[in-house]
Amino acid sequence: MSYKHEQLDEEKVFKDPVHRYVHVKDQVIWDLIGTPEFQRLRRIKQLGTTYLTFHGAEHSRFNHSLGVYEIVRRILLNFDGRPSWNREERLLCLCAALLHDLGHGPFSHSFEKVFKLDHEDFTRKIVLGNTHVNQILLKVSEDFPQKVADVINKTYEDKLVVSLISSQIDADRMDYLQRDAYFTGVSYGHFDMERILRVMRPLDDQVVIKESGMHAVEDYIMSRYQMYWQVYFHPVTRSAEVILSKILHRAKYLYQNNYNFSLQPTHFLSFFEGEVKLEAYLRLDEPVVLYYFQMWADEKDEILRDLCERFTNRHLFKYIEFNPNLQLQEWMELYSLFRDAGIDPEYYLVVDSSSDLPYDFYRPGEEEERLPIHLLMPNNDLRELSRQSDIVESISGKKRTDHKLYFPLDFIEALPEDSTIKDRIFEILFKNN
Incomplete structure (x- = not known):
């Protein structure tokens, strides 16, 4: 029996x-799960900094990847x-599902940005x-690694295969929604996934x-x-992500300006230099x-020390509703006031925006086909x-955006009581909040 069709004895x-259970019968899948690259996903949280908000959110990309495979x-x-x-596409689908998140780094999206x-x-x-x-996939066939990569990259010729892992109702989303x-x-x-699986049909x-x-x-x-x-x-959670980003x-x-770290950032060097080798990427996980x-948190640099202490001990920034598109003058004044108060606005005054499109479909003339x-x-x-x-129609194509302004309230409160700068900062931040 060829490796492609080889089954486990049990x-x-x-x-x-x-x-409830994730079932593995294919030797290929079992071997892939055992690779160092896949085991590394145990050390990457599925939800990044969300554990600082929801304390149970400690699950990993490993959990999620197994779940997508099972679906x-x-x-x-x-x-x-x-x-x-x-x-004949069965094993390809299973491998792509299992490996689709293999390249996530520590704290995923914040790190990437x-x-x-x-x-x-x-x-x-x-x-x-x-x-x-790669060595395991090559044992299936010489072109099998490229096929798996193409499915994950959404360029594989059989779009039905791609849609199982990447579409508006796919195994990836169905797992992470329930798992998260x-x-x-x-x-x-929570939703009735079993019902959805029963009514899914392949068509062209x-x-x-x-x-x-x-x-x-x-x-x-x-x-x-x-x-x-x-x-x-x-x-x-976004506050923690803001601090994480500012630490990095x-x-x-500091590295680019020849700062002498007490602990040299050996694992970060290729990232700081902008030439990230795969080997270095795989060595850098969340622990x-x-x-x-x-x-x-013990460094001489005050900003790095403070930000690391905040993240490690969950001493996060406060936030207010703040739309930079409508409050540009206030933003510019706050930036200047923070600088005058000795609080570096590059690290301590941050606008963060979130947006989501819950469901949409292709409209002629749009760049991205949905x-x-x-x-x-x-x-x-x-x-x-x-x-x-009617329910889906009511939210279809409606993009929702949310803006927040993050800042260290403790730093502002520590300013002298008779400070006009302090009074003006408070006036701007809290006049409408």
Whole structure:
């Protein structure tokens, strides 16, 4: 039997709090899970700094990746034998599902923004580079690593395969909504996934949903909407992300200006220099980053020391509603006042904006094509979801944006009581709050 079709002597199972069990029978999948690159995902939190807001949110990218694999495995059981489904794509789907988040770095999106990186690029490098993952995929076939990379990169020729992992109703979203809701302890992210899986159908180059399952999909869409605003964009979590970003910016600035660190940032050097090698990327995980933050809390540089102490001990910035597009004059005055007060506004006065589009579909003339969710009607016609659902239509295409201004209230309060600067800062910050 070829490696592609090789099965374990006995099925392996992972006990999972969301899906009850994750089932592994393919030797390829079992081998991939055992690679150092995949095991590294145990050391990358799924929700970054959210654990500082919801204390249960300690779950990892490893948990999530297994969950996405399991959902795709169940979808394919349902697809087996149906028209439009090519069973030869089964292992490719499972591998892409398992490996789709392989390139995430520590604190994922905050980290990427500071160093101008893209986790999808590193996922591709891990899949195609000199790695244990690549060696296993090559054993399937010479072109198999490229196929897996193409699915994750959304460039694979069979769009039906891509849509299982990346679309507006895919295994990735269905896992993280439920998993993140479970570990944060909120009720927003729960929906009837089993019902959705039963009514999913492969059709040409997309997955469609039987019309009878529309209400389960509505629930899923609203779950996603609520999770973004109640969990993912929580202002306290964003405060921690702001501080995290400023720590990394400060450390990079100090390195570039020949600052003599008490603890040399060995693991960060390639990031500070802008030439990140894959080997260095894989060595930098969240326990390593948090170790540096603890050590830097004793640095001579006051800003780096203060920011690291704040992050490590959850001494976060306060925030107010603040729209920089409408309050530009106030922003400029605050910036000047902070500087005059000896509080560096580059690190201690930060506007942070969050936005989300809960559901949308392609409109002619738009740059980005958004594949809609289609319902399969009893007469086999296809109808775009928002044309059938009043609930989805009410939020379709409506982008919501939220702006906050973050600052260290303790620094402002510590200014002299008779300070006109202090009075003016308070007047601007709290006149409407």
